[in-house]
Amino acid sequence: MRNFNFQKHIVSLLTPDIVNLLSAIHEYRGKQELYIEAKPDILNSMLEAAKIQSTGASNRIEGIYTSEARLQELVHQKSEPLNRSEQEIVGYREVLNTIHESYEYVPPRPNIILQLHRDLYLYSGSSTGGHFKNTDNIIEEVDLEGVHRIRFQPVPAYETPEAVDKLCIEYETALDKGLIDPLLLIPMFVLDFLCIHPFNDGNGRMSRLLTLLFLYRENYIVGKYISLEMLIEKSKVTYYESLQESSVNWHAEQNNYVPFVAYYLTIILSAYKEFASRVEHLRSKGTTKAKRIQTLFENRLGKLSKAEIAALCPDISVTTIEKVLSDLLKEKYIVKVGTGRSTAYISNHE
Numbered sequence: 001m002r003n004f005n006f007q008k009h010i011v012s013l014l015t016p017d018i019v020n021l022l023s024a025i026h027e028y029r030g031k032q033e034l035y036i037e038a039k040p041d042i043l044n045s046m047l048e049a050a051k052i053q054s055t056g057a058s059n060r061i062e063g064i065y066t067s068e069a070r071l072q073e074l075v076h077q078k079s080e081p082l083n084r085s086e087q088e089i090v091g092y093r094e095v096l097n098t099i100h101e102s103y104e105y106v107p108p109r110p111n112i113i114l115q116l117h118r119d120l121y122l123y124s125g126s127s128t129g130g131h132f133k134n135t136d137n138i139i140e141e142v143d144l145e146g147v148h149r150i151r152f153q154p155v156p157a158y159e160t161p162e163a164v165d166k167l168c169i170e171y172e173t174a175l176d177k178g179l180i181d182p183l184l185l186i187p188m189f190v191l192d193f194l195c196i197h198p199f200n201d202g203n204g205r206m207s208r209l210l211t212l213l214f215l216y217r218e219n220y221i222v223g224k225y226i227s228l229e230m231l232i233e234k235s236k237v238t239y240y241e242s243l244q245e246s247s248v249n250w251h252a253e254q255n256n257y258v259p260f261v262a263y264y265l266t267i268i269l270s271a272y273k274e275f276a277s278r279v280e281h282l283r284s285k286g287t288t289k290a291k292r293i294q295t296l297f298e299n300r301l302g303k304l305s306k307a308e309i310a311a312l313c314p315d316i317s318v319t320t321i322e323k324v325l326s327d328l329l330k331e332k333y334i335v336k337v338g339t340g341r342s343t344a345y346i347s348n349h350e
Contacts, residue, residue, distance in 0.1 A: 001155075001159050001162065001163060001166075002155075002163070002250070002251060002253055003166070003253065004166055004167050004170040004171075004192060005170065005253075006170060006171070006174045006180055006184075006185060006188055007174065007179065007180065009188065009257055010179075010180055010184065012256070012257075012258065013184055013257060013258060013261055015258060015262075017262060018184075018258070018261060018262055018265060021262065021265040021266065021269055022181060022183055022184075022265065024269050024272075025183060025220070025265065025268055025269050025272060028222075028269070028272035028273070028275075028276065029219065029220055029272070031276070032221060032222065032272075032275075035275060035276065035279040036221075041315075042314065042315050043225060043279075045314030045315055046225045046226075046278065046314050047100075047224050047225055048076075048314070049310075049311050049314050050223070050224060050225050050226060050227045051075055051093070051096060051097075051100075052071060052072055052075045053227035053229070053230045053311065054096060054212075054223075054227040054228070054229040054230065055071065055074075055075050055089060055092050055093050055096060055229075056068075056071045056089075056230075057227060057229040057230040057232070057233040058092060058204075058205050058208050058209075058229040058232075058233075059085075059088060059089050059092055059205065060233060061204060061205075061229070061232065061233050061236055062204050062205060064085045064088050064089060065085060066085055066086050066089060068307075070082075070086065071089065074086060074089055074090050074093065075093050077093075081123055084124060087123040087124040087125075088120070088121070088123075088124055090122075090123045091119060091120040091121055091122050091123050091124060091129075092120060092205060092209075094119050094120075094122060094123075095116050095119050095120050095209050096209065096212070098116070098119065099116075099209060099212050099213045099216065100216075100224060103212075103213055103216040103217055104217070106213055106217075107172075108168050108171055108172060108189075108210070108213070108214065108217075109168055110161070110164045110165050110168055113164065113168075113198075113206070113210070114130050114131070114132070115130065116206065116209060116210075117129060117130055117131075117199060117202060117206055118130025120202050120205065120206065120209075121202070126201075128199065128200045128201055128202075129202075131199075131200075132157070132160045132161055132164070132198050132199065133157045133160060133197070133198060133199055133200045134157055134200065135157055135200070136154075136156050136157050137154055137157075137197055137200065138150050138152070138153055138154070139151045139152040139153075139154065139197065151244060152195065152244075152247050152250075153251075154195060154196060154197030155195070155196045155197065155198075160196060160198045163196045163198070164193075164196060164198050167189065167192050167193065167196065171185060171189045182214070182218040182220075183218075183220070183265060183268070184261060186211060186214045186215060186218070186264070187211075187257070187260055187261045187263075187264035187265070188257050188261065189210075189214065190207050190210065190211055190260075190264070191243070191246055191247065191257060191260045191261075192250075193206075193207055193210065194207050194243065194247075195247050195250045208228070208229050208232065211223075211228065211264075212228065215268070220268065222268065222271045222272050222275050223271065225275055225278075226271040226272075226274050226275050226278075227271075228267055228268070228271055231267050231270055231271060232267060235263075235267070238263060239263060241259075242259040242260045242262070242263035243260055245259040245260070246258070246259045246260035246261075278312060289313070289316050289320055289324065290324045290327065292313060292316070293309060293313065293316070293321065293324045293325075293328075294324075294328065294333065296309060296312060296313075297328075297333070297334055297345070297346075297347045298347070300347075302346065303337055303338075303344035303345060303346045304344060304345055304346070305343065305344040305345075306318070306321055306322070306325065306343070308344075309321050309325075325345060328345075329345075332348055333347070333348060334346060334347055334348055335347075335348045
């Protein structure tokens with residue numbers, strides 16, 4: 001069985017790119033309390049929007065879908081799940097709420113991970129929830145011709161409980177020693193967790209929930225207000241590439257954590273940048289809502305959808321956004337592109 005020794009990998013992780021990412025994230029974390037105190041009422045709206053985005057994105061990555069309207073109803077507990085997909089979405093909502101509200105009291109222990117996994121399947125009636133895998137599993141990919149290829153062979157089922165226990169012990173031991181930046185430890189843990197692949201189902205979603213839990217416990221709370229899961233979804237090709245690259249020779253304890261750690265740090269930094277940008281935007285609340293929406297187009301290269309505007313301005317109603325967009329179109333300040341769900345708007349630079 002693999003030994004988990006984070007300390008021996010630290011020197012190889014301190015590349016110039018990773019050091020720069022760490023420095024930038026540390027700087028943003030130093031300012032996060034100022035952001036939180038700036039507009040507490042607006043930040044609450046951002047938090048609720050991020051819950052919806054996180055729940056939807058993390059499930060979509062695994063091929064679990066529902067409509068946007070149903071997603072909002074389910075996250076806001078205004079409706080009961082109608083099918084298996086919605087049952088799993090509601091389960092994710094429950095675990096996400098637990099992490100948001102009680103992360104200080106949820107330590108990284110195997111029994112805690114099992115309880116979170118149990119709650120992930122609380123509404124589905126699945127017997128797999130809260131239990132480690134009972135059969136060996138594989139991670140495979142299918143090429144364009146439909147040919148299946150094994151991408152990675154996880155830890156066998158009989159070794160899984162011990163592997164998860166050793167991983168958690170090593171993680172907590174490394175944290176207690178204080179010799180390794182938690183921002184390096186967290187993605188290393190997540191990679192090892194995914195390589196163990198401890199459950200019959202739900203490994204990807206659990207890895208993202210554990211990411212939030214561990215970040216919150218180390219006072220990196222940006223995931224409450226900016227959906228890390230949505231950022232991962234938007235870059236999932238890179239996510240899977242970095243996961244693949246960092247898992248090569250994992251069983252022989254000769255894998256390279258750098259690609260996966262760098263990817264995760266890039267996601268965290270992107271979230272902090274967006275958080276800072278939104279707070280600065282919200283500080284301009286003294287201006288009219290129309291002007292704030294217009295400013296979004298002034299500061300954005302490329303297109304903006306109505307949903308993106310609503311996420312950036314959670315205190316502005318959809319009706320108001322639609323009215324402002326209509327006025328900006330009449331003034332030829334913006335141009336409409338796409339149709340249906342692909343409808344978006346761009347600045348008219350002519």
